[in-house]
Amino acid sequence: MTAPILELDAVSKTFGTGADAVHAAQSISFAVNRGECLAIVGESGSGKSTVANMILGIYPPSSGEIRLNGTALPASRKLEHRRAIQLVQQNPLSSLNPKRSIGASLRLALDVHDIGASAERANLVGALLEEVGLPADFARRSPTALSGGQRQRVAIARALACQSEIVVLDEPTSALDVLVQARVLKLLNQLRETRDLTFVFITHDLSVVRNIATRIAVFEKGRMVELGDTETLFANPAHPYTRRLISAVPVVTLEEAALRSSLAAGLEETTE
Amino acid sequence: MSTPTLDIRNLTLGFKGYTGFTEVLHGISLSVEPGERVALVGESGSGKSVTARIVLGLLQELRTARIGGSVLFEGRELDGLNKRERHALRGKAMSMIFQDPTSSLNPVFRISDQFHDVLRRADPRITRDAALERAAAILAEVSVRDAERVLNAFPFQLSGGLNQRVMIAMALANEPALLIADEPGTALDVTVQAQTLQLMRKLVEEHHTAVLFISHNLGVVREFADRVYVIYKGRIVEQGPTRAVFEGPRHPYTRALMAAVPRLTGGGIPDIDEDSPDFGAPLETHDAEGRA
Ligand SMILES: Nc1ncnc2c1ncn2[C@@H]1O[C@H](COP(=O)(O)OP(=O)(O)OP(=O)(O)O)[C@@H](O)[C@H]1O
Ligand SMILES: Nc1ncnc2c1ncn2[C@@H]1O[C@H](COP(=O)(O)OP(=O)(O)OP(=O)(O)O)[C@@H](O)[C@H]1O
Ligand SMILES: [Mg+2]
Ligand SMILES: [Mg+2]
Numbered sequence: 001m002t003a004p005i006l007e008l009d010a011v012s013k014t015f016g017t018g019a020d021a022v023h024a025a026q027s028i029s030f031a032v033n034r035g036e037c038l039a040i041v042g043e044s045g046s047g048k049s050t051v052a053n054m055i056l057g058i059y060p061p062s063s064g065e066i067r068l069n070g071t072a073l074p075a076s077r078k079l080e081h082r083r084a085i086q087l088v089q090q091n092p093l094s095s096l097n098p099k100r101s102i103g104a105s106l107r108l109a110l111d112v113h114d115i116g117a118s119a120e121r122a123n124l125v126g127a128l129l130e131e132v133g134l135p136a137d138f139a140r141r142s143p144t145a146l147s148g149g150q151r152q153r154v155a156i157a158r159a160l161a162c163q164s165e166i167v168v169l170d171e172p173t174s175a176l177d178v179l180v181q182a183r184v185l186k187l188l189n190q191l192r193e194t195r196d197l198t199f200v201f202i203t204h205d206l207s208v209v210r211n212i213a214t215r216i217a218v219f220e221k222g223r224m225v226e227l228g229d230t231e232t233l234f235a236n237p238a239h240p241y242t243r244r245l246i247s248a249v250p251v252v253t254l255e256e257a258a259l260r261s262s263l264a265a266g267l268e269e270t271t272e
Numbered sequence: 273m274s275t276p277t278l279d280i281r282n283l284t285l286g287f288k289g290y291t292g293f294t295e296v297l298h299g300i301s302l303s304v305e306p307g308e309r310v311a312l313v314g315e316s317g318s319g320k321s322v323t324a325r326i327v328l329g330l331l332q333e334l335r336t337a338r339i340g341g342s343v344l345f346e347g348r349e350l351d352g353l354n355k356r357e358r359h360a361l362r363g364k365a366m367s368m369i370f371q372d373p374t375s376s377l378n379p380v381f382r383i384s385d386q387f388h389d390v391l392r393r394a395d396p397r398i399t400r401d402a403a404l405e406r407a408a409a410i411l412a413e414v415s416v417r418d419a420e421r422v423l424n425a426f427p428f429q430l431s432g433g434l435n436q437r438v439m440i441a442m443a444l445a446n447e448p449a450l451l452i453a454d455e456p457g458t459a460l461d462v463t464v465q466a467q468t469l470q471l472m473r474k475l476v477e478e479h480h481t482a483v484l485f486i487s488h489n490l491g492v493v494r495e496f497a498d499r500v501y502v503i504y505k506g507r508i509v510e511q512g513p514t515r516a517v518f519e520g521p522r523h524p525y526t527r528a529l530m531a532a533v534p535r536l537t538g539g540g541i542p543d544i545d546e547d548s549p550d551f552g553a554p555l556e557t558h559d560a561e562g563r564a
Contacts, residue, residue, distance in 0.1 A: 178490065211539070252518065
């Protein structure tokens with residue numbers, strides 16, 4: 001039996017002290033298997049990004065343990081840990097240095113993590129851009145000269161550049177039109193297979209989650225209130241908060257509206 | 273007959289770069305009446321945000337941008353205004369909610385100070401105490417429960433959704449005639465998003481605010497907008513009342529877009545070409561009564 005690639009064991013995070021303390025994450029435990037796409041959904045401020053930041057080692061947990069391939073991660077990470085877990089962010093502009101060309105940003109990632117022979121790296125940059133559906137000559141552009149969607153693809157390319165095992169995706173496609181979103185989600189699915197990647201996928205978009213996640217963790221006010229595989233969770237959401245989330249999704253088809261109202265009907269029985 | 277709040281006619285835009293001239297907008301026309309909610313949807317990179325930036329007078333200041341056509345705000349040609357007059361409009365008569373809250377909130381100032389600045393645009397003599405009181409009231413309207421903590425915070429101390437609600441509150445603070453919302457729901461969860469849309473709807477109705485709403489979320493557009501424009505590669509390809517466009521999309525690009533929406537009922541990620549020669553077909557217009 002192989003250990004899960006990533007485990008969170010009673011992980012908590014508190015910001016500030018005394019009366020000002022914010023309990024952003026409270027005793028969160030879950031395990032992610034290699035090759036899985038675990039989605040984290042929940043209301044704004046429920047602690048999704050806080051958990052993501054702890055997984056990435058941006059800050060350590062206040063208590064609890066995070067394990068990578070069965071080994072506890074230290075509070076200050078080594079380069080190899082940072083390479084193994086990469087982030088694709090909610091706001092692509094803030095994650096790309098505007099003073100650097102797209103190509104230079106990707107090149108820097110390759111240099112830092114020593115990926116490929118240095119003579120090859122210019123070609124690798126072009127190949128990465130093409131892998132995410134951008135022309136190779138975008139390498140010369142500044143991130144400010146790209147649309148929101150184009151920038152998000154660059155951010156995905158940079159995460160791929162590091163050859164990481166785990167990619168934390170924080171709202172990776174919410175800046176994309178649905179056609180491009182479909183292509184990027186397909187691309188992510190395909191990369192998950194070919195590169196044997198594991199995803200932690202944070203999003204508010206339950207329609208996306210429904211179609212891409214293998215399992216779903218539902219967060220509310222710093223706690224995980226439900227964890228289940230995608231089919232089961234949508235067919236039979238156990239927690240009223242999960243029901244409320246699903247029944248608030250704006251939809252376009254009648255079948256979806258029917259699903260929504262059947263869940264909302266169940267909701268009236270359980271609350272108020 | 274009323275004057276539209278916003279009337280864009282045959283707007284063109286290109287950028288001068290090292291490698292030559294790139295045309296981005298090929299002559300788009302759209303209008304928003306007082307109190308109307310109009311959505312602009314379509315391809316990433318098709319020119320939605322640059323259109324918004326031109327209306328706000330932000331791209332005019334960029335040396336590489338070449339802008340043609342006309343933009344009328346409450347019947348006045350924007351081109352005829354000088355920089356100071358344009359600045360005076362912005363944040364008062366028209367305001368904007370940006371795609372990326374972290375790039376429009378200043379990271380080095382507390383939310384309270386940024387609110388004070390915004391309110392001073394409409395009322396230069398407002399005191400700090402009065403500004404904070406007003407800010408707390410507006411934050412409560414966008415269901416921020418602990419306004420005091422939020423006002424005291426720097427943007428990095430708040431979640432993405434909280435920052436976005438702060439931005440929405442700031443944009444509404446001076447009761448603008450035109451609100452441009454560029455992806456206002458991106459960082460919001462669905463329950464808050466629903467509340468936010470309700471709030472925006474209330475504002476529109478109470479103050480007769482015109483809203484130009486840019487979004488990729490077609491479910492949200494369907495629930496929120498009165499009219500829809502679909503844009504593809506710098507051209508409007510379909511326009512009409514929301515119901516008509518959703519129930520009978522005619523342009524091949526609009527049809528592809530609708531088919532690509534991920535369904536809450538599952539079925540996987542649809543396999544649809546991102547590009548097709550058919551997408552170059554001419555403009556489809558649905559008439560005002562919504563008959564397809
Ligand atoms: N650096 C920080 N200092 C103080 N408080 C913080 C900090 N980072 C986050 N918080 C607080 O922790 C809580 C959880 O925030 P987090 O960013 O994890 O939410 P989220 O679930 O990602 O929300 P969203 O969907 O809006 O992005 C919020 O109340 C937030 O204000
Ligand atoms: N300052 C600039 N210089 C050069 N090109 C630019 C500049 N700003 C935007 N562009 C280009 O103009 C086009 C339109 O960009 P815009 O940001 O309006 O797209 P959008 O429709 O808002 O897309 P998204 O839905 O992804 O946000 C894009 O191809 C972009 O690369
Ligand atoms: Mg977040
Ligand atoms: Mg945009």
